[in-house]
Amino acid sequence: MKKLIALMLALVLSVAAFGCNNAPADDEKGGEGDGAKVYNVVNLVNGNLGDKSFFDSAESGLKELADAGRITYKTIEMGGTDADQPTWKTTLDDVSSSGEYDLVICGTYQMPEYLNEIAAKYPNQKYLIYDSEASQPNVVNINYKQNDMGYLVGVFAAAMTTETSVANINEQAVVGFVGGVDSPVINDFLYGFIQGAQATNADIKVDTRYVNSYTDTATAKELALSMINDKGCDIVWGVAGLSGNGAAEAALESGKAWFIGVDSDQELTLDAETAAITLTSGLKNIGQSLVWFFDEWDAGNGHFGENILLGINEGGVGIVTDKNFAKVAPQGVQDKVNEAIKAVSEGTIQVGTAIGDETGAAEALRESVRP
């Protein structure tokens, strides 16, 4: 009996270990590129693929590059729980010491601490970190103008919230923002959002609340329900990772509000009912930014040691303008959004940022527009 249990446990463990590491180790399909170097890349995911967002986006960008024969890559899913955290640094160390890879890719705000240490230890290894910043000369840091994205979403939400001819829209000019944590990155979305909203409607009110978690869907739902029922919000933007879906559920359940997604096109990832009340999504195209980086690298601009900020022009950020957006939003609203896209990409509109801002301007603005 004991032996049988031991055997079964061993089996389960080995299946688990195998299951977690069956990332697509890419075969040798490179070499077709016209003489350009085929890079061997490792992508470290400090979570799991299948988030329909960040990590999947990075993966799709790498896949696009691999399919074009420009890189060979391997993705390692390190897991995202507290228990997995100790492996992040050791995995970084392992892939760096192997010397097999031309580039080590990782991302998110949780990685710089480890990356700084390991990158200093292996000065000849090249690294790329997305959506965060390390401080080593052999690391290229790619960030996204989420404030620009926020601006576009803000323009849209403010234009939409007074279109009472549309279902679920009330006459009050109040929109909601459910954020993950009161932090500079989240507030960067918010800062752009409020600026965009104010540019469209000077009297707009924005109810901002933070979940203080990126996974607590239920609390996000409570917050959004309170915005909708107490303050008359009819459009809620969820910028809170997995918790954000709670805001979508609140909008659906209340039957009197719309939801806006973030990072990826959430209309494609939510269930049919919730997708139906999702107006649009602000996009962060991690995958496209990786393609952009390899274009630059091939052209001889490695950008190592630099902090790069990608916006609309580089395909780094954007807003979904098909499906529900095209179906539900009146033409006038769509025009305003398209104008804003044009103005931001041409640089005629400069959106303020909350990152590196010590004056607290974003926080002050947030408080001044509360309903």
Next chain:
Amino acid sequence: MWEQLFEMIFKPDFLFSVIRITSPILFAALAAVVAEKAGVTNIGLEGIMSITALFGTLISYWTQSWAVGVLGALIVGIALALLLGFFALKLKTDIILGGIALNMIGGGGTIFLLYLFTGLRGNTGELTTPEMLIPQVNIPLLKDIPVVGEILSGHSLLTYIAFFMVFLTWLMLYKTSLGLNIRAVGENQNAADSVGVSVVRIKYIALGISGALAGLGGAYMSMYYSRSWNSGMIAGRGFIALAAQAMGQGEPTGSMWSSLLFGLANALKNKMEGMQGMSSYLVASIPYVVTVLGLVIYAVATIRRVKKTRRAQNAMTAPAGEEK
């Protein structure tokens, strides 16, 4: 500022949300009560809730029936708790460590299971259909009463079951021979053993009940509260339930009141998040401040009571002393 707050609080909607927030905590708190009464500490509630929440969603997805999903969550909950019992009672591992292991499986193992069964890795959002969701119940007559009806009617079926379970748990613990055995085993298992009670069997049964209750809590989370399962969605509710059990002195009704206190504090927090000039970090601490305050009030009351009885005892024994 106060005006703003009162405006949001003096609404049926606020108390409705208190009950909605309380329900999953209450299930888990009752689960902790039953296990603790039998002298086994089930700190794996968080993990059990996370895993049963996943299985509730998966089973209801496969069968397209929420009822089967809830039943499945309940059975998986029992199985997990019995597994914990097997390790702790049969293989003699430390039950705290076993509980921690369950919590870790709830964190990472669930993603693996989700991937294994569906190929998804983060959340089950795209699988949800209306048939998979636990229905809300409008209670006839009650729902037509102004204010009270708005607060008490229209909750999830499981919410009513949760509060009914408080009564059932009390009934089971204090009015049945099983309850007597459970309490006896928890108080002094050697004594119980000496009169022929099978200590191990009783502990298994108590753990099983505990798992079933936690399973219902898990189902509530993923099949009603959220429309889908996602990793980390229990977000500490299993641990808060342990605190609620301790604050409620390990009694079903006491734990219900402390669960409601947590629900109230959380609902208050959610409203205050939207107020002018409130730091979200400060507001986030409200449930914990309330807990500490609750414990202080409870401790002061207990000390007073003890002092009073001691004084009464002294008054009774003092004359006897003088006579000598």
